[in-house]
Structure formats: structure tokens, C-alpha cells
Amino acid sequence: MANDDGMTYADAPLRLGRSLDIATNRYQVSGAIRSVGANASLPTDTTDVLLETGLPAVDADEVTVGDQLRIGGQTVATVETINAHATRDPNQHRVLVGLTLATISDGDTTRFGVTPVRRGNTLSLATDEYELDGRIQRVGTLEPPGTPTIRTVTLEISEVREDFAETFHAGMTERADDETIARVTNVDVEPSTLITTGDDGSVNVVDHPINRDVTLTTDLQVREATTGTTFKGRSLQQGSTVVLDLGTTTIEATVVNADA
Structure with missing residues (x-):
């Protein structure tokens, strides 16, 4: 809300650097204020990544090029490439998924949600049919090297x-x-x-x-x-x-x- 001291939240002014905890019936997030104002926003972009994950064979068959992963009605990731490979366990596949992510620019850091988009970091995404919980292998490309x-x-x-x-x-x-x-x-x-x-x-x-x-x-x-x-x-x-x-x-x- 607004008062004579400006915008407030939880009975305290919204100032740069202030930490906030926000909870709903669906999620809870914590963070620090980076910008204040009616037009405050972070620059958005799209970033290609190659994600490696393990999936049950039946779930790997469900991953399809063009699949969209959505949060709150917004598309946050699109499956662009998919390569599923057999493992020693016939019921488990190793999967390389090329994804286009909806990302934000936080200074010099590109983030997907709160996660920096860097090689080695893990991402968790889900559709109604399957979950992708894997490690970023490459950034800026959808394919393996070579x-x-x-x-x-x-x-x-x-x-x-x-x-x-x-x-x-x-x-x-x-x-x-x-x-x-x-x-x-x-x-x-x-x-x-x-x-x-x-x-x-x-x-x-x-x-x-x-x-x-x-x-x-x-x-x-x-x-x-x-x-x-x-x-x-x-x-x-x-x-x-x-x-x-x-x-x-x-x-x-x-x-x-x-x-x-």
C-alpha cells in the first residue's frame, strides 16, 4: 500500500535491498528488493540450454519437441530437441533435452527464476505428464558439442x-x-x-x-x-x-x- 512515506509492505517501507518473504497457498519465496516504482521490472530474454537428466523409460517417451512448460499460465520453457539414450537399467533412460528458457537479466547474471543459468547448475521443471530435474550441460546452444x-x-x-x-x-x-x-x-x-x-x-x-x-x-x-x-x-x-x-x-x- 501507499502512505506518506511511500510504498509499504508488511507495515514497512519498500526500499532497495530490503529482504522480503512472500507466501501464498501455492508457494513461498524470499528475496531482496532490486528496484522500486510503478515500472519496476527486470529485463527479460530467452536463453537456450542443454539439460541432462534421468527419466523412467515411460516418461522419456512422453517428452516431445514443442512441449511447453508453463507456470501461472505463462510459458517459461519450450522443448526444442530431445535425445533419449538407453542405460544399463532398461527401465531408465538418460535424456539430453534442448530447452529455450524464459530468463531474466539480473545485472551480469542471467537467471531462470532464481537459478543462475550456468553450466553445472540444476533446473527443475514439470508438465502434467513428466518432470525434468537435471543439470545444465551447455548454455547458448541446444546441441551437444561436436x-x-x-x-x-x-x-x-x-x-x-x-x-x-x-x-x-x-x-x-x-x-x-x-x-x-x-x-x-x-x-x-x-x-x-x-x-x-x-x-x-x-x-x-x-x-x-x-x-x-x-x-x-x-x-x-x-x-x-x-x-x-x-x-x-x-x-x-x-x-x-x-x-x-x-x-x-x-x-x-x-x-x-x-x-x-
Whole structure:
């Protein structure tokens, strides 16, 4: 309200720097006054970010380009890009979401609500269908770093049962957003090795009677940057592991050769 001393709130003048606590039946906020007057406002803008989060697979399927996240009837974020990737847990996906945020300029700081829009900070947003609670990976862009390309990569799965090894075949794929991001082009199955000790103390290397080593030649959709090559947003190099959802099975395989 206004009186002879100017604008007041909670029986005290509204002055720069004063701290306020405001509570409604839906939310509670605290902050400090930055400007006073009839036209007091903060400059607004839009900011692109790339957010990484984990979602149940059923929720990941609900995230769609064009989704709008609204607060109080106002659009505060729009989904521009979506890349959902399988994890070791078939019921859980790792999701990279490109968002355009409605932001405010607070001096030299760009904020989404009260959160500074910086790499590493977390954001929480929700629609009626799903919640996004993730970490900002990039600011000013909707895509991961690097140039997309196809690279031939050799993968290995060690010591699996023979009946499981026989389920792999050329032509198996992983798809995301109607694109093929991994394709198996060749499969080689060999007996795993077993080290035994003879009665005379000799050490022998023999074929394992049950276990098999599976070598997969694959074409992977990767991104190449000056900092290295990534697949599904993770570093791709000899010795690293990748998770592939090949439709009938989800596997974790070791990179044997990524230089092809």
C-alpha cells in the first residue's frame, strides 16, 4: 500500500535491498528488493540450454519437441530437441533435452527464476505428464558439442553364455527419435579362454566349454570435437564402455577399436 512515506509492505517501507518473504497457498519465496516504482521490472530474454537428466523409460517417451512448460499460465520453457539414450537399467533412460528458457537479466547474471543459468547448475521443471530435474550441460546452444558423423567401432562382450552369444546378428540397430544411431554390421563369436593347471604343474590355455567372447563391428553415430569423440554424450575411446539397446536386448560392451 501507499502512505506518506511511500510504498509499504508488511507495515514497512519498500526500499532497495530490503529482504522480503512472500507466501501464498501455492508457494513461498524470499528475496531482496532490486528496484522500486510503478515500472519496476527486470529485463527479460530467452536463453537456450542443454539439460541432462534421468527419466523412467515411460516418461522419456512422453517428452516431445514443442512441449511447453508453463507456470501461472505463462510459458517459461519450450522443448526444442530431445535425445533419449538407453542405460544399463532398461527401465531408465538418460535424456539430453534442448530447452529455450524464459530468463531474466539480473545485472551480469542471467537467471531462470532464481537459478543462475550456468553450466553445472540444476533446473527443475514439470508438465502434467513428466518432470525434468537435471543439470545444465551447455548454455547458448541446444546441441551437444561436436560435428555428427558415422564411425566404425569394434566392441567386445566377454564371457557370455553360448545361447546369449548366438542372439547377435548383423543388422541389429539402436534407434532414437526415428534415427539409427547404432548398427551392427558384423558378429564374430569365439570361445572364451580358460586357464588350467595340469597335474604336473603346467599352465594351459584352453577353450571354455560354455562361455563365449562376442566381437561386434558397429557403425555408431558419434560427435567429433576438438576435445574428442563422444557417443550418446559420453567419451568414446579404447577401453571405454557403451550401452546399446538393440531391441531384443540391452548390452554394455567394451570399445576395442574406435579409430576406424
